[in-house]
Amino acid sequence: MTSNSSTRVRILVHGATGRMGQALMRLGAQRPDATIVAAVSRGMPAQRVVDGVPHFAASELHGAPAFDVAIDFSLPQGVDGVLALCLERGAAFVSGTTGLEDGQRGSLQAASERIPVLWASNFSLGVAVLGELVERAAAVLPGWDCDIVEAHHVHKQDAPSGTALTLGGFAELGGAQPRYASLRAGDIVGEHTVQFATAGERIELIHRATNREVFAHGALHAAVRLASRRPGLYRVRDVIS
Template identity: 40%
Template sequence: MIGLKYGIVGFRGKMGREIFEYFSTFGDECVLKKDVDSFEQTDTPQVIIDFSSPSALEETVKLCREHKIALVLGTTALEERHFEMLRELANEVPVVQSYNFSTGINILRKILREYTRYFSDWDAAMVEIHHTQKKDAPSGTAKMLRNDMNRDIPISSLRIGGVFGEHTVIFSNAGEVVEIKHSALSRRAFSIGVRHAALFTLKKQKGFYSYEDVLNENLR
């Protein structure tokens, strides 16, 4: 894999620091660091990575337009107006947006879309657990998984300690229970996917992509 020149919006956040640490193991260079009260730039990045907050998105989009560079976005709690901004930006540069950059979660999405139909007459529910500092509930990932199931199932959200992310989909009838579960053991699960997404954008001129598109590209 090649080295990257990249920028991070939300550099001081937990995910920002994790991305910086992981990317550094490949010799990648963080040339733009932006946070709520700070901005530092030493060179032009090839891609900007944003794991901050919806309120920062407008400035992030401006940065991408200014430098004509790609965006990898993992911010949660986005609204339709945010997606409108992203779709407009995608007409100019590559944009990869996902609520979860874990490879395992995105494989789980494929499993649910394929096999949920076999449980159409079973009860279904989901339990998701995250750390106490996570602001949105249910999580963006839980909503994404529910959409993949194409069923309006109840979601129970727990915020406990420092759990990185756990999602369990439960199917049950009168005689048996089937559970499908994914657990993130550390933030490294997400930073691996973020780097895959960043490298993916270097191959594209423009367009709006999901992390599933990144996975499909890697399988070719």
């Protein structure tokens, strides 16, 4: 479907009680081109309807109303169920859940033959640009050491972060062999430093997020754009501009 002044993209938020889920719920309610039609969390909801949005437990997914796209920021064990529902409903799937297993990545690839799928470790435009810079730097600095240092809040479970691994993938495309270091402290939203070093000199490419709303804005924007796309596997850069 397409979005215009009279038709809004219907979004299901999966992982609605998490940090990102709460931001998606809050910011999604403010968009003129989208409407949140369902909120899903792992446990039973304390309230069935909040601000006009029905809430469901993950075990009740099939009771969710019709939607055009699901945005998933949950845990790896929760991804399979919501992806299956999107396939059943013919809805698009946007996910920022990290720590997925190889089999789950294969499931995303297979699902993209039937529905639009976008998985990303980071939905900020700045990180999308950073990836391109990292690949270019790696290509023109052969033999330099490449280290990726990431920092996040104490509640983040996976390490290295999905964004760090994605940046490492860009470095590998340029010919580098990245090493990783992780820090979990306080309420750090997300910091990533890609360092290239050799004898006598060093280059640092840094992205710092000071507010997780940048990720929520990006995911909502991507969801609205993806809802009207053909089946396929998309990247943030394909839908963000």
